[in-house]
Amino acid sequence: MRGKHIVIGVTGGIAAYKAVYLVRRLQESGAEVRVTMTEAATRFVGGNTFAALTRHDVPIHIFPENPSGISTNWTQHIHWAEWADMMVIAPCTANSLAKIVHGFSDSMLTTTVLAARCPVLICPTMDGEMYKAPSTRYNLNKAEDLGYHLLTPDHGYLASGMKGVGRLPEIDVIIDRMIQILEVAPSKRSSIEKISPTLREVLSDKKILVTCGPTREYLDPVRFLSNPSTGKMGMAMAAAAAAHGAEVTLLHSDSVSTTALAPSIRKLAFTTTEDLFRQVKSHADSDIIVMTAAVSDFRPVETHTHKVKKDKADLNIALERNPDILKWLGEHRRSGQVLIGFAMETSDLLKQAREKRVRKGADWIVANDLGSEGSGFAFDTNKVLLVGSHSENHFEGTKYDVSSNILHHIFVP
Numbered sequence: 001m002r003g004k005h006i007v008i009g010v011t012g013g014i015a016a017y018k019a020v021y022l023v024r025r026l027q028e029s030g031a032e033v034r035v036t037m038t039e040a041a042t043r044f045v046g047g048n049t050f051a052a053l054t055r056h057d058v059p060i061h062i063f064p065e066n067p068s069g070i071s072t073n074w075t076q077h078i079h080w081a082e083w084a085d086m087m088v089i090a091p092c093t094a095n096s097l098a099k100i101v102h103g104f105s106d107s108m109l110t111t112t113v114l115a116a117r118c119p120v121l122i123c124p125t126m127d128g129e130m131y132k133a134p135s136t137r138y139n140l141n142k143a144e145d146l147g148y149h150l151l152t153p154d155h156g157y158l159a160s161g162m163k164g165v166g167r168l169p170e171i172d173v174i175i176d177r178m179i180q181i182l183e184v185a186p187s188k189r190s191s192i193e194k195i196s197p198t199l200r201e202v203l204s205d206k207k208i209l210v211t212c213g214p215t216r217e218y219l220d221p222v223r224f225l226s227n228p229s230t231g232k233m234g235m236a237m238a239a240a241a242a243a244h245g246a247e248v249t250l251l252h253s254d255s256v257s258t259t260a261l262a263p264s265i266r267k268l269a270f271t272t273t274e275d276l277f278r279q280v281k282s283h284a285d286s287d288i289i290v291m292t293a294a295v296s297d298f299r300p301v302e303t304h305t306h307k308v309k310k311d312k313a314d315l316n317i318a319l320e321r322n323p324d325i326l327k328w329l330g331e332h333r334r335s336g337q338v339l340i341g342f343a344m345e346t347s348d349l350l351k352q353a354r355e356k357r358v359r360k361g362a363d364w365i366v367a368n369d370l371g372s373e374g375s376g377f378a379f380d381t382n383k384v385l386l387v388g389s390h391s392e393n394h395f396e397g398t399k400y401d402v403s404s405n406i407l408h409h410i411f412v413p
Contacts, residue, residue, distance in 0.1 A: 001179065002030030007080055007116075009089040009109045010050070011096040012040025014159040015125045015168040019090055020045060023053050025171050034080060036060070036109045038096060059108035077108055081115035086178060089113070091125030091168045094136050101139045101146065119181050121149040123174060128164020144264045147243050151177050180260030183380060184235045184400060202411045204245035209286035210238040211293035213253025215273045219317065220304040228377040229294035231256035233342070236399035237290050238265055240407055249286070251279050251293070273299065273322040280325055288338045291326050292366075298322060330361020338410070343367040344376065353387040364388050364410060386410075 006026055010019045019035070026033050035050040036059050047058040062077070081087075089096065089109075096110070100122065105111040113120060122143060130136060131153065143150060151174060154167040168174075212234020216224040231252055238250045242265050252258055254269040261267070270276040273295050280289075298319040326341045333339055341362040345352045346369070353367035368384045370376045375383040375396075383396040386406055395405045 001026060001175070004031045004085045004182070005083050006031045006033045006178075007084040007087040007112065008033060008035045008050075009087060009092075009096075009113070010035060010037045010041045010045070011089065011091060011093045011109065012038050012043060013091040013093045013125050013168075014044060015091040016041045016044035018168050018171070020049060020053065022088075022090060022171050022174060023050065025175060027053070029175070034083075036080070036112055038107050038109050040093075040095075062105075062108055062111055077112040077115050080112055081117055084116065084118045086119050086121065086182060087113065087116050088121045088123065088174070088178065090121075090123040090174060092122045094124070094126045094130050094133070094139075097122065097124055097136070097139050097143065100148070101142045119149060121151060121174075121178060121181060123151045123153070123168055124166075125153055125168040126166050127158055127160050128162060128166045131164070131166045144262055147262070149177075149181050149262065177260070180257075184232065184239050184260050199408050199412050200245040203241060203407070206246050206287040207285075208238075208241045208246045208248050208288040208290065209251065209280070209283045210234055210241065210248060210290045211251045211276060211280065212238070213256035214294045215253065215276055215296045215322075216255070216271055217273065217296045217299035217322070218303050219300050220306065220308045222307050225296055225298065225300070227294045227296065229253070230378050231258075231292075232378070232380065233382060233399050233403070234290070234292035235261060236403040237292055237406075240400055240403035241288075241290075244404075244407065246288075249283055251276060251283070253293070273325070277323050277325050277328075280329065284329065284332060285334065286337070288340070289329060290340045290342075291329070292342045294344070295325060296322055324360075326360045326362060333361070338363050340364045340366065340406075340410070344370055346370050349385055350387070350392065353385060357387055357389075364406075366406060 008019055008023055010016050023033050033054050034056045035054055037047055039060055050058045099110050100113050105114050151169060153165055154169050155165045156167045157163055158166050213231030214226045214229040216226045218224045238248050239261055242248045242262055249266040251268050251270055254271050258267050268279055270279055299322050301318040301320050329339055339362045341360055343353055343356050343365050345367055349367050349369050353365045357365040365387045366384050368375045368382055372383050374381045382399050382402045384402055386393045393409055395402045
């Protein structure tokens with residue numbers, strides 16, 4: 001979290017006091033933190049507490065009745081929204097959740113959410129029966145549809161004296177989720193996203209299939225052939241497509257954690273290339289297919305059911321080719337379908353990408369050079385060359401921003 005700008009929104013629940021510990025822990029991790037509160041939250045913890053910790057005003061009202069009060073700047077919601085890398089509402093009451101979902105702007109907190117240009121994590125915290133109420137469930141689902149991130153509350157002893165789901169998760173859990181979100185989401189909206197409503201119009205009724213991560217081809221139960229892919233680029237593509245309104249299905253390696261992605265993204269795991277191929281075939285009618293998965297070209301001819309002891313192992317392993325999934329898709333594509341392939345190269349990037357696009361029958365190839373600094377496996381950033389039939393463009397930045405730029409270039413001429 002070092003160097004990150006975080007806005008914490010505190011609403012009027014008994015767990016409001018825990019936000020004090022969240023602020024302190026974020027500061028200890030190197031983040032710069034500011035706090036805004038609802039008026040109800042001040043009944044549980046004073047604004048002066050947060051002001052002392054953060055050394056910043058703690059705005060509550062848009063137009064303070066007392067100009068000498070906690071906040072005097074009614075435009076802070078705009079400035080803070082521009083400043084923030086992430087906004088976290090912890091705790092978020094049922095009332096504040098309803099206001100956020102329906103676009104209310106009756107406090108500095110809700111107004112800042114509306115103006116936010118960054119990921120927003122909502123931590124719903126309330127009595128168990130309130131959490132299960134139909135209106136709350138509707139608002140939670142709506143929040144996901146709108147692109148907000150949600151952290152499921154813990155089960156345990158509640159302020160009402162009953163046990164149930166509704167407790168604010170531990171501080172470590174909240175911070176872990178924040179880190180996960182920041183790994184795949186942009187710290188701030190890119191310049192492309194400023195005109196994203198146009199892209200949203202294009203993608204809102206589209207079904208998009210994205211694949212990510214490495215395949216594993218097992219020699220025996222404990223050894224396999226694979227590659228260093230982490231799935232970060234594919235998850236970024238899925239997150240960007242979902243953020244712009246698409247219905248996204250993500251086929252991911254079972255070695256890849258997808259917990260940071262929105263629950264609205266359908267997630268299905270695979271292990272081997274054959275596993276991935278079967279699932280791709282079952283979703284081959286998607287409007288857009290994005291093949292970022294790092295597929296093993298070869299697999300062992302023989303897979304042993306028990307661990308092969310090293311003193312009995314044959315040092316010569318016979319291999320056979322795996323199916324070429326991208327080529328199969330190119331040969332079996334339906335009219336109007338858009339097929340996007342990925343390529344990882346170590347030399348002649350443009351030449352290799354051009355040839356691969358034609359050979360596989362893809363509309364676009366996104367190629368990156370494994371030897372380029374800040375590009376390729378495991379990095380949070382990427383430098384890619386997008387190659388189409390009549391255009392070649394270079395994009396670089398966070399993998400989310402690169403993904404947004406790719407989608408914008410392809411679908412919004």
